[in-house]
Amino acid sequence: MIRFADPAAFAAALAALPKADGASRDAALDRQALLTKPAGALGRLEDIAVFMAGWQRCERPRVDAVQAVVFAGNHGVAAQGVSAYPPEVTVQMVANFKAGGAAINALTKACGADLSVVALDLDRPTGDITRAPAMSAEECLDALNQGAASLREGTQLLLVGEMGIGNTTPAAALCAQALGGEARDWIGRGTGLDDAGLARKAAAVEAALALHGPDCTTAFETLRRLGGREIAAMAGAILAARLRRVPVLLDGFIASAAIAPLARDNADLTQHCLAAHCSAEAGHTRLLAALKLEPLLNLGLRLGEGTGAALAVPIVRAALAAHGEMATFQEAAVAGGQ
Ligand SMILES: Cc1cc2ncn([C@H]3O[C@H](COP(=O)(O)O)[C@@H](O)[C@H]3O)c2cc1C
Numbered sequence: 345m346i347r348f349a350d351p352a353a354f355a356a357a358l359a360a361l362p363k364a365d366g367a368s369r370d371a372a373l374d375r376q377a378l379l380t381k382p383a384g385a386l387g388r389l390e391d392i393a394v395f396m397a398g399w400q401r402c403e404r405p406r407v408d409a410v411q412a413v414v415f416a417g418n419h420g421v422a423a424q425g426v427s428a429y430p431p432e433v434t435v436q437m438v439a440n441f442k443a444g445g446a447a448i449n450a451l452t453k454a455c456g457a458d459l460s461v462v463a464l465d466l467d468r469p470t471g472d473i474t475r476a477p478a479m480s481a482e483e484c485l486d487a488l489n490q491g492a493a494s495l496r497e498g499t500q501l502l503l504v505g506e507m508g509i510g511n512t513t514p515a516a517a518l519c520a521q522a523l524g525g526e527a528r529d530w531i532g533r534g535t536g537l538d539d540a541g542l543a544r545k546a547a548a549v550e551a552a553l554a555l556h557g558p559d560c561t562t563a564f565e566t567l568r569r570l571g572g573r574e575i576a577a578m579a580g581a582i583l584a585a586r587l588r589r590v591p592v593l594l595d596g597f598i599a600s601a602a603i604a605p606l607a608r609d610n611a612d613l614t615q616h617c618l619a620a621h622c623s624a625e626a627g628h629t630r631l632l633a634a635l636k637l638e639p640l641l642n643l644g645l646r647l648g649e650g651t652g653a654a655l656a657v658p659i660v661r662a663a664l665a666a667h668g669e670m671a672t673f674q675e676a677a678v679a680g681g682q
């Protein structure tokens with residue numbers, strides 16, 4: 345099991361990321377050129393097959409074991425009136441996940457992913473980032489490690505999602521801190537804020553940046569000061585997946601924001617990630633562009649929980665089915681191939 349002993353160990357892991365296997369990528373690319381279709385005609389399905397080949401280190405990758413984890417946390421900044429819903433919804437939705445009644449339950453069932461839920465100290469909201477760091481170093485490390493520990497042996501594709509009323513506010517703060525720009529570039533309406541709520545959210549992000557900005561010198565410190573428990577857990581899970589060479593389907597704005605500080609410290613971090621979709625949350629388009637990720641879907645979703653990631657699983661499965669099962673020009677006696 346992957347565990348970061350201290351912030352320095354987390355930084356060291358981030359500085360020495362394993363790479364995809366170039367020989368397997370090349371073998372998959374060679375195979376793509378032989379399949380019975382015009383070169384490039386399966387578009388991004390071809391890229392996905394080559395991507396998966398590199399991480400699975402084989403010419404014809406498979407995805408049987410898909411693991412989805414939803415992390416939940418509560419946020420002190422919710423007291424600033426930055427969400428359209430009250431904070432008690434977080435624990436109520438965790439009960440809903442466990443009872444099987446949430447969108448992510450239906451969508452992981454539909455795509456054949458195994459879902460688990462990790463609730464992180466829901467009765468202890470993080471510090472209000474407009475006034476204090478979200479977490480102590482111990483709390484942040486614990487959240488990162490709970491995320492890392494959630495990755496199961498044998499997982500071939502990881503989906504991470506979140507639940508935490510108010511969490512689009514720390515997510516926007518993380519983006520502004522790690523990627524630059526103003527609070528207004530990164531905030532959106534989240535669960536459905538009105539204009540007054542949006543103004544409160546902008547003020548909260550601005551206050552958090554003014555208070556913590558100068559101290560956010562590393563990914564760890566940025567997550568600790570401006571993030572949240574479920575956000576750090578997602579970062580830990582995504583980094584642990586990389587250390588095990590397990591590809592990740594990224595969900596929406598919050599899941600993508602969780603890795604923004606890590607990507608600032610090491611731009612290669614997103615190499616094992618596919619952006620499942622572009623959320624309707626205002627900052628997500630900008631965030632994906634900054635992370636150099638091209639979303640697979642754009643369905644107007646603004647839910648989180650890992651729902652967009654679950655929707656992209658059939659696309660990955662389809663890409664691998666085409667790559668693995670299609671005949672070559674030679675096998676099918678079709679003229680014109682190479
Ligand atoms: C019933 C319900 C289910 C959800 N599932 C995900 N979210 C999403 O909304 C929250 C973020 O938006 P904000 O920052 O505006 O609070 C997070 O919990 C996110 O997962 C939900 C929100 C609600 C109300």
Ligand SMILES: O=C(O)c1cccnc1
Pocket residue numbers: 512534535595596597598599623624625628645646647648649
């Ligand atoms: O993009 C997301 O993940 C998102 C957007 C709004 C609210 N909750 C989640």
